[in-house]
Amino acid sequence: MDAHVLTIAQARQELDSGNVSAVELTRACLRSIEALDDKLNSCLLVDAEGALAAAERADERLGKGERGSLLGIPYLAKDILMTKGLRTTAASKILENYIAPFNATVIERLEKAGAILLGKTNLDEFAHGASTENSAYGVTKNPWDLSRVPGGSSGGSAAAVVAGLCFFALGTDTGGSIRQPASFCNLVGLKPSYGRVSRFGLLSMASSTDTAGPLTRSVEDAALVLSVIAGKDKYDATSLDLPVDDYTEDLQQGIKGLRIGVVRTDLNEGLDENIRESFEQSLLALQKEGAEIVDIELPYSKYSVPVYYVITPSEISSNLARFDGIGWGMSVEESQNLLSFYKENRGRGFGPEVKRRIMLGTFALSAGYADAYYKKAQAVRELIKLDFENAFQQVDVILTPTAPHPAFKIGVQVNDPLAMYLEDVYLSGASLAGLPAVSVPGGFVSEEGKDLPYGWQFIAPMMQEKLLLKTAATWEKINNYSKRRPNF
Amino acid sequence: MKFKTTDIQHIADLARLDLTPAELSMYGKQLSAITAYIDQLREVKADITIHNSEPHNIWRKDEVLDWEDAEKQMALAQGKREGGLLKVKRVL
Numbered sequence: 045m046d047a048h049v050l051t052i053a054q055a056r057q058e059l060d061s062g063n064v065s066a067v068e069l070t071r072a073c074l075r076s077i078e079a080l081d082d083k084l085n086s087c088l089l090v091d092a093e094g095a096l097a098a099a100e101r102a103d104e105r106l107g108k109g110e111r112g113s114l115l116g117i118p119y120l121a122k123d124i125l126m127t128k129g130l131r132t133t134a135a136s137k138i139l140e141n142y143i144a145p146f147n148a149t150v151i152e153r154l155e156k157a158g159a160i161l162l163g164k165t166n167l168d169e170f171a172h173g174a175s176t177e178n179s180a181y182g183v184t185k186n187p188w189d190l191s192r193v194p195g196g197s198s199g200g201s202a203a204a205v206v207a208g209l210c211f212f213a214l215g216t217d218t219g220g221s222i223r224q225p226a227s228f229c230n231l232v233g234l235k236p237s238y239g240r241v242s243r244f245g246l247l248s249m250a251s252s253t254d255t256a257g258p259l260t261r262s263v264e265d266a267a268l269v270l271s272v273i274a275g276k277d278k279y280d281a282t283s284l285d286l287p288v289d290d291y292t293e294d295l296q297q298g299i300k301g302l303r304i305g306v307v308r309t310d311l312n313e314g315l316d317e318n319i320r321e322s323f324e325q326s327l328l329a330l331q332k333e334g335a336e337i338v339d340i341e342l343p344y345s346k347y348s349v350p351v352y353y354v355i356t357p358s359e360i361s362s363n364l365a366r367f368d369g370i371g372w373g374m375s376v377e378e379s380q381n382l383l384s385f386y387k388e389n390r391g392r393g394f395g396p397e398v399k400r401r402i403m404l405g406t407f408a409l410s411a412g413y414a415d416a417y418y419k420k421a422q423a424v425r426e427l428i429k430l431d432f433e434n435a436f437q438q439v440d441v442i443l444t445p446t447a448p449h450p451a452f453k454i455g456v457q458v459n460d461p462l463a464m465y466l467e468d469v470y471l472s473g474a475s476l477a478g479l480p481a482v483s484v485p486g487g488f489v490s491e492e493g494k495d496l497p498y499g500w501q502f503i504a505p506m507m508q509e510k511l512l513l514k515t516a517a518t519w520e521k522i523n524n525y526s527k528r529r530p531n532f
Numbered sequence: 533m534k535f536k537t538t539d540i541q542h543i544a545d546l547a548r549l550d551l552t553p554a555e556l557s558m559y560g561k562q563l564s565a566i567t568a569y570i571d572q573l574r575e576v577k578a579d580i581t582i583h584n585s586e587p588h589n590i591w592r593k594d595e596v597l598d599w600e601d602a603e604k605q606m607a608l609a610q611g612k613r614e615g616g617l618l619k620v621k622r623v624l
Contacts, residue, residue, distance in 0.1 A: 129606070145606035281590045350570045361547060368548075370620050371611035382621040384550070391550030399549055403540070403559055404566060406547040417570065423578035461562055462569055 046072070049529075052117055052211050052265040059106060059116045066102035066116030069211075070095050070160055073118045076209045077162070083532060086184045086194075086203040088123045089131055090163035098160045105158055113268045115158035120213040122201050123164035124171050125256065126245035127151055134247050135179040136169045138373045138393030148245025149280065150214060150256050150273045157272045162210055166200030169395045170364065171221055171249045173197050174467035177458050178397040185454070186228060187530040189494040192451040195225030201259050202229040206530060212260045212269055218249050219352050220471030222257050223483035227446035227499030230485045230528060232516065233259050234266040237507050238478030239284040241270075242277030250359040251282075253475040262526055263484065263517040267291035270509060289510050295517040300334030302515060305439030307342050310470065316449045318489045319498050323445055326486065326500060329522055330443075340435045340442070344427040345473050351428065352472035353465050354408050354421035360398075361405030367393065400461060429477045432503075441515050442503040444470045446483040450496035474503045484516045485525035497525070533567040535560045 050058070058064045074092050081087050095118065102116035121127065124134045126144035128151075133139045151161065168178035176184040176199030186194040187207045194203040198215030202225035205213045215222040217235035226233025234257045241256050248254060258269035271292065276285040306327065311320050327337050369375040369389030376392060379385040394402070408417035435442060448469060457463045474481040486500040500519065504512035520526055535543075540560045544551045551559070612619040 128603075141610070143606065143610065145603045278592065281592070285590075344576070347573060347576060350573050353566065354570055354573075365548070371608075371618055373610075375612075379621065382623050383548075385621045386548045387545075387550035390548055394549070396555075399551070399555070400559060400562060402547050402549060403543050404563060407543050407563065407567075410543065410546060416574075417567075420573050420576075420578070421570075424573055424576050427576070427578055462565055465566070 050211070051262045052114070052260065052268055053262065055117060055211055056113065060111060066099040066106065066160060067096060069116065070099040070118045070162070073162055073210050076207070080207055081209065083190060084185050084187060084203050084207060085182050086165055086200040086207070086209065087120065088133060088135065088164050088166050088181055088200070091130055091161065094130070095160050095162045098155075102158045102160060112157055114154065114272055116160065117211050118160040118162050119154065120162050120165045120201060120204050120210040121151060122167050122198050122213070122215050124167055124216055124247045125151055125214060126247070127161065127164065130164065132164070132247070133181070134170045135167045135181055136394065136398065137180045138367050138389070140374055142372050144245075146245065148256075149242035149277045151245065153273050159272075165198070165204055165213055168197035168199070169398050170247065170360075171197040171216055171218060172360070172397045172401055174220065174224055174464055175452075175457065176200060177454065178395055180395055183454055186451045187532045188229065188496055189451065190532060191453055192496070193228070193454055195228035195447070195451060197221040198233075198259060199225050202226060202231055202233070205229070205259050205261060206231055207532070208529070212258050212265055214256060215259050216246055216254060216256045217475070218253050218255070219356060219475045220468045222259060223471055223481060223499070223501055224447050224467060226259055226483040227486070228451040228497070230497035230525065231259050231261060232263050232266045232485070232520075232526065233257070233483045233499075234270060234513075235474065235481050236270060236274065236509060237480040239282050240274050240480065240507065240509065242275075242280040242283045244277055244279035248363040250356040251363060252355065252359060253478070263482075263513055263520050264292060264295055266482065267295060267513045284507070286507060291510055291513055294510050294514040297514055298333065299330070299515055299518045302335045302441065303338050303439040304330060304335045304515075305338050305340035305435055305442040307345065307442070307444065308339055310444050314448050314469070315445060316489065316498075319445055319449065319486075322487045323500070326519070327443075330519065333518055333522060338439050340439055342431040342435060342473065344424065344431045347424050348428055348473040348476055349465060349469055351421045351424050352468060352476060353404070354417050355425065355476070357401040357405030358408045358418050359405070360401045361409060364394075364398065364402055369393070397461070425476050428473055432473070432477045432479060436505045440504075440511060444501045444503070445486070446470060446499035446501040450489055450491065450498050470501055479506055480504050480509045480512050482512055482516045484519055485523075487523075487525055488528070533564065533571070535564050
């Protein structure tokens with residue numbers, strides 16, 4: 045069976061009708077990984093033995109007549125989610141040999157549902173980046189053009205899903221890290237509302253915006269995964285105690301009468317000309333489906349990147365203080381005293397971008413500067429949230445490009461941190477406001493003879509994932525972009 | 533904000549990071565550029581009123597729960613240990 049062509053929903057039917065077993069699906073994925081991942085470097089760990097054992101258990105459950113949306117479906121998880129008994133590195137040298145003693149709640153929920161963990165995917169170290177170039181274990185390549193990045197920080201997850209190494213992958217999104225790689229790889233990438241999915245066992249980056257969510261080949265698949273991983277968790281006090289919907293329920297309902305907000309200034313300078321034109325065409329196509337396009341303003345959204353790059357590094361400098369070389373991770377033996385031990389472990393264990401963010405955050409929180417930077421950014425963040433609240437008085441969802449351009453070449457932005465931060469220009473607003481957002485395939489542009497995908501982002505009000513996914517599913521249905529696969 | 537090497541060294545000390553001279557110089561330049569960009573926030577008039585939002589503090593009882601022994605062993609197995617305790621460098 046060719047796992048490349050199946051969505052979760054299709055594989056589900058094959059499993060339930062007995063045409064294929066979970067073990068066969070798992071073997072197909074393991075063969076794909078074996079055959080293709082040397083070219084991509086999307087996996088940091090493959091647990092073939094564990095996956096096959098889990099597949100046998102899933103087949104037993106299926107054999108007894110049990111049914112479930114993800115029962116027997118193989119997946120990969122970003123290596124920043126704790127997996128019991130398996131190495132969890134966050135793509136950092138400082139956690140090179142770290143074996144997680146417990147499962148993240150999302151991993152636990154997928155395990156209970158019978159999904160099969162194949163291994164762990166590459167990312168920017170501690171999820172700090174937008175290209176996967178900041179991994180201590182080498183860059184992941186984009187399957188649409190191996191000289192380009194897959195986006196980041198969930199770049200390994202994105203490359204693996206579009207290349208057919210698994211049926212879906214978990215990513216994490218703090219300021220765009222699921223949505224941007226989804227755009228660069230032609231996938232659906234869902235960032236749930238803050239608090240919709242437990243963060244327990246997600247190695248903290250910025251605790252006030254961290255979320256976990258799926259990268260999938262269809263909107264329906266994203267809905268299936270979300271329905272399993274969402275919900276209150278006693279181990280994450282910020283997870284919300286609100287009912288979990290069946291997110292697949294409304295997918296076929298269409299968008300007649302739906303008001304879609306567009307911020308015209310989003311389409312100004314900086315946006316690729318082909319993508320801009322295609323965006324205008326897409327608006328017409330959505331109108332044909334019965335949606336009303338409404339021009340809106342988000343006056344403070346232009347400040348979302350500077351706000352994000354104060355708040356996030358500040359939270360990072362605090363969250364990553366725990367990596368001190370005691371108890372786990374790498375440890376410099378020759379240091380003489382505790383202070384130099386800390387400094388040497390951290391100086392050598394962390395990579396350049398992680399250190400840059402720790403430095404920036406330490407500065408933004410330091411005496412004499414905290415008011416001008418951290419507190420100011422928090423105050424502007426409230427205005428950004430209010431912007432969205434006001435906009436959602438006029439419209440039901442907001443549509444933006446996901447990224448200003450298709451995937452860029454490996455190496456071109458690596459020495460320009462500010463350019464890399466601006467990758468998040470359409471994405472950080474929803475993160476700062478905690479809103480659910482999804483990137484869906486928007487089309488292709490041709491560059492140097494290669495077709496490169498780009499994505500559209502829909503943003504919905506807090507906890508309105510059902511509405512968000514219904515809108516995305518309607519868009520998906522009126523084009524065939526999500527069916528295209530890379531040849532590499 | 534323009535960072536001098538002494539400023540960057542001070543921040544690195546606060547952050548418990550041992551940086552090479554090349555790193556100090558690189559981060560000096562980059563942090564100067566990044567904060568120059570961030571400084572556009574000065575033009576915004578904003579106070580720090582937190583508006584109503586869905587997430588809010590959720591409290592639970594502070595209860596002692598048993599920690600699965602296998603998990604505890606796995607967690608502790610990765611540090612240096614002496615007599616059941618984690619061993620650290622001299623503090624004083």
